[in-house]
Amino acid sequence: MSMMGQSISIGELARRADCKPETVRYYERIGLLRDATRTGGGQRRYGDDAVRRLTFIRHARDFGFSVESVRELLAMSDQPDMPCQEVDAIATHHLKKVESRLQRLSALREELQRMVTQCAGGKVGSCRIIEVISDHQLCITEKSHGGAHDLG
Amino acid sequence: MSMMGQSISIGELARRADCKPETVRYYERIGLLRDATRTGGGQRRYGDDAVRRLTFIRHARDFGFSVESVRELLAMSDQPDMPCQEVDAIATHHLKKVESRLQRLSALREELQRMVTQCAGGKVGSCRIIEVISDHQLCITEKSHGGAHDLG
DNA sequence: CTTGAAGCTATAGTTGCTACAAGGTTTACA
DNA sequence: TGTAAACCTTGTAGCAACTATAGCTTCAAG
Numbered sequence: 106m107s108m109m110g111q112s113i114s115i116g117e118l119a120r121r122a123d124c125k126p127e128t129v130r131y132y133e134r135i136g137l138l139r140d141a142t143r144t145g146g147g148q149r150r151y152g153d154d155a156v157r158r159l160t161f162i163r164h165a166r167d168f169g170f171s172v173e174s175v176r177e178l179l180a181m182s183d184q185p186d187m188p189c190q191e192v193d194a195i196a197t198h199h200l201k202k203v204e205s206r207l208q209r210l211s212a213l214r215e216e217l218q219r220m221v222t223q224c225a226g227g228k229v230g231s232c233r234i235i236e237v238i239s240d241h242q243l244c245i246t247e248k249s250h251g252g253a254h255d256l257g
Numbered sequence: 258m259s260m261m262g263q264s265i266s267i268g269e270l271a272r273r274a275d276c277k278p279e280t281v282r283y284y285e286r287i288g289l290l291r292d293a294t295r296t297g298g299g300q301r302r303y304g305d306d307a308v309r310r311l312t313f314i315r316h317a318r319d320f321g322f323s324v325e326s327v328r329e330l331l332a333m334s335d336q337p338d339m340p341c342q343e344v345d346a347i348a349t350h351h352l353k354k355v356e357s358r359l360q361r362l363s364a365l366r367e368e369l370q371r372m373v374t375q376c377a378g379g380k381v382g383s384c385r386i387i388e389v390i391s392d393h394q395l396c397i398t399e400k401s402h403g404g405a406h407d408l409g
Numbered sequence: 410c411t412t413g414a415a416g417c418t419a420t421a422g423t424t425g426c427t428a429c430a431a432g433g434t435t436t437a438c439a
Numbered sequence: 440t441g442t443a444a445a446c447c448t449t450g451t452a453g454c455a456a457c458t459a460t461a462g463c464t465t466c467a468a469g
Binding site for chain 1: 309312313316317320321330333334336337338339340341342344345348349351352355356358359362363365366368369370372373376378379380381382384386387390391
């Protein structure tokens with residue numbers, strides 16, 4: 106594919122995958138990226154494969170997949186002959202989490218909208234926003250307390 | 258209000274506000290809750306005011322307000338004569354963040370749905386899920402990379 | 410060959426809790 | 440009154456997923 110072999114610096118790699126060098130080093134440390142080849146002076150140099158891999162990681166993270174899920178997905182994609190049931194399982198599982206998060210978030214949006222429109226611009230003592238947060242009769246949104254915040 | 262003064266233990270307080278004692282101590286440490294009165298043996302005892310305050314905090318957190326925002330809201334609600342423009346500003350700002358997060362999340366849901374339905378159940382090598390994450394032509398969702406994840 | 414940007418490692422900080430460990434206190438019951 | 444369970448105390452370390460800093464070295468352009 107590439108005529109250039111290993112010629113991409115960490116900064117360039119980061120730029121191409123839209124992240125920072127620190128993040129790249131972090132991913133290397135936790136084993137998402139393989140150790141890079143080094144120049145005589147000890148600087149990392151990458152090839153196009155690393156760009157693709159890092160881009161995959163960033164996209165998956167951007168989708169809300171946890172680092173551990175990304176690790177699994179990478180392990181699977183490293184073995185193209187595997188059946189993709191597991192990939193499907195991870196994605197489906199993730200979809201469910203996203204859906205419930207979405208529900209909570211849109212209930213939240215409605216509450217906030219209600220708050221904001223009800224704020225009459227008076228004194229804090231009679232501010233509906235404060236009241237609404239205090240009362241929270243809007244636990245209408247079913248049992249919502251307690252960690253639905255993780256997209257794993 | 259209360260006939261009982263300061264008689265609520267930390268565990269009881271936590272139970273009433275649907276959180277854990279550790280969280281209560283944490284809030285005390287970072288200054289969201291005032292130092293509690295203590296028994297002779299050094300245990301914390303609270304009154305109804307603390308229940309209200311903690312409930313407010315938990316609800317606001319549950320709404321996605323950051324601890325710093327909650328701190329501001331509390332400071333304001335401690336001064337009922339203040340005009341509530343700032344309260345409104347915080348809530349409005351928060352609403353905007355929630356809305357953009359919501360947009361991103363629902364785009365994500367659609368992508369995941371697409372992924373899952375396109376997974377033909379074959380080998381990983383031809384798995385659409387892996388491909389979709391890699392290609393991410395779905396950056397349709399406008400400029401989405403880079404920290405739209407914070408609900409501050 | 411100089412200079413300035415970019416890279417290196419190691420370590421600590423971030424946010425918002427949560428989970429220990431190793432004890433001390435309270436309370437309920439016999 | 441004794442004692443045991445349940446609760447509380449502090450301090451510290453851990454979690455995710457980075458981000459930032461310090462103090463140094465290397466690389467690339469002019």
